[in-house]
Amino acid sequence: MIAATDALVIVDPQIDFCPGGSLAVTGGDAVMAPIAALSRRFAHVVVTQDWHPAGHLSFASSQPGRQPFETIAMPYGEQVLWPDHCVQGTPGADFHPAIADAVARADLIVRKGANPVVDSYSAFFENDRATRTGLAGALRDRGVTRCVFVGLAYDFCVAWSALDARAEGFEAVVLREHARAIAMPRPRGTSVDAAEEQFAARGVAASM
Structure with a gap:
């Protein structure tokens, strides 16, 4: 059941x-149209937006000799190198048109990944784990106690956001049917398996 505090x-x-x-x-x-339909049932809606400057250090193109999906060590930890994506002001950074209704009614739009030297998966923190987006305080100000996560990608930005919601004291639910995964290979299984192990360990509910 969806509550006013969700x-x-x-x-x-x-x-x-x-x-x-x-x-x-x-x-x-x-998942875009189903998410837009679901959003009409919530009193509070937040949308995150990857918002990278050109030449972001998480782009493989910024790391000579490296290819997308390789990993490197950054000062803040392991970093997957990505194809250039969601560059500020480009069409690829725009919201999908099927989600327009939800975006128009959102309480907040949280832009992340704007620091050119630090990537940002989570809606709550940049990947240095020290720089906050301000979302936790904004949700508390609105009386929110539970966050329901949907979107892209299930095993990266959705997962990191849900885990950080728990760390910030919110209940957290991820709706699998309203998310899709990258499913990168890992030493054991995939990035989906790794995310779900963390969900189980840290009290995130992953619901169909």
Whole structure:
């Protein structure tokens, strides 16, 4: 049951993460209209937007000799190198048109990844784990106690956001049917498996 103290957090519903985009998530476009419909049931809606400057250090193109999806060590930890995506002011950074209704009614739009030397997956923190987006305080000010996460990608920005919501004292639910994953290989399983292990360990509910 959806309560007045719930917030729907729509993670990165952007053109570049949908089929045809530079960092496309398989089936990413298929969840946009269902998310927009779901958003009408929530009193509070938050939308996040990846918002990278050109030449961001998380782009493989900024790391000579490196290829997308390799990992490197950054001062703040391991960093996956991505294709250039969601560059500020480009069409790929725009929201998918099927989500327009939810964006128009959002309480907040949280832009992340604007620091050129630090990536940002979570809606709450940049990847240095020290720089806050301000979302936690804004939700508390609105009386929100539970965050429901949908969007892209399930195993990266959605997962990091949900885990940080728990760390910030909110209940957290991820709706699998309203999210899609990258599913990168890991030493054991995939990035989906790694995310779900963390969900189980830290009290995030992953619901169908």
